Amino acid sequence: MKMMMLSLVILMTCSFCTTRAVAPTSESRRTIDTIYQARILAMQTQLDEDCQTYMDSIYKVVVDSLMMERTTEMRELVK
Secondary structure, rough: HHHHHHHHHHHHHHHHHOOOOOOHHHHHHHHHHHHHHHHHHHHHHHHHHHHHHHHHHHHHHHHHHHHHHHHHHHHHHOO
């Protein structure tokens, strides 16, 4: 049974291989470009929001770190 399944998988794998290159037609290129542009536009808003959230969190960490450093320096000066 295992040998039969293995033979079937090998046969299917080999039957899907082609030796000639498949070049897209101009119509399929237009379709691909249209789909790509639609997905980019759909994702752009979410990506912008994610980027803004990430940058805001980075700025918050940096500002907090700088504030802690300055506070420590001020305390040492007061001593």
